[in-house]
Amino acid sequence: MRKLLKILHTLSASGLIGGLGCHMLLLVYAPQDTPAAYADMRQSIAMISNYVLLPSLGVVLASGLLAIAVHTAFQPLRWVWFKAAMGLLMFKGVLTLVGAMSDTAADLARKIEGGTQAASALQKAIAYEWSMLWVIMALSVLNVVLGVWRPRLASSAHSKRGSSRTA
Numbered sequence: 074m075r076k077l078l079k080i081l082h083t084l085s086a087s088g089l090i091g092g093l094g095c096h097m098l099l100l101v102y103a104p105q106d107t108p109a110a111y112a113d114m115r116q117s118i119a120m121i122s123n124y125v126l127l128p129s130l131g132v133v134l135a136s137g138l139l140a141i142a143v144h145t146a147f148q149p150l151r152w153v154w155f156k157a158a159m160g161l162l163m164f165k166g167v168l169t170l171v172g173a174m175s176d177t178a179a180d181l182a183r184k185i186e187g188g189t190q191a192a193s194a195l196q197k198a199i200a201y202e203w204s205m206l207w208v209i210m211a212l213s214v215l216n217v218v219l220g221v222w223r224p225r226l227a228s229s230a231h232s233k234r235g236s237s238r239t240a
Contacts, residue, residue, distance in 0.1 A: 075144050082136040086217055088129030089163075093210045095121045096170075100203070108186045115179045122171040130167050134160050156219050159212050166209040174202040 096118055103114040137160055140147065147153045181195040 075140065078136045078140040078143065081132055082140065082220075085129045085132035085136065086213065086220075088125055089133055090210065090213050090217070092121050092125035092129060093206060093213065095125070097206055097210075100199070100206075108182060111182050112179065115182075119171075122167075126167055126171060130164060134164060150223075152219050152224050156216050159216050159219075163209055163212045163216070166205055166212070170202065170205045170209065174198065174205065178202065 099114055099118055099121070103117065104110040105114055137157060141153060141157065178195065178198045181198055185195055
């Protein structure tokens with residue numbers, strides 16, 4: 074069970090980082106010169122979010138929390154709980170990014186095309202979207218690093234027994 078959870082966790086973390094990378098690549102390289110092209114790009118981002126980002130995040134969180142429950146040696150380790158807390162922050166960030174940003178940017182683009190909104194509002198929304206993407210990407214990479222590195226952050230009672238590193 075432990076190995077299965079580790080494999081699921083690792084593959085899903087790869088999917089999460091890959092989905093974030095695809096989102097970023099689309100924002101940079103996808104055609105956006107017409108409202109139709111912009112709408113197509115947003116549709117592509119929505120597909121990546123719905124079929125890669127959200128499922129990967131769900132499996133990462135579930136497998137990580139199940140690993141803590143199944144493998145009791147993880148429970149006293151601070152790095153494990155730090156990873157869990159960052160995972161919850163990523164969950165909130167991805168939901169905000171997927172739900173709010175994609176819809177907001179698409180709505181703003183339609184309003185700009187209709188002349189009811191200034192183009193600067195879309196630029197602000199996209200700048201916020203980039204900020205969210207970088208924060209979530211940084212948290213994702215940091216979580217992978219913590220999972221591989223496993224720093225000695227055990228509680229003082231646990232580290233006195235000398236078993237703060239567990240496979």
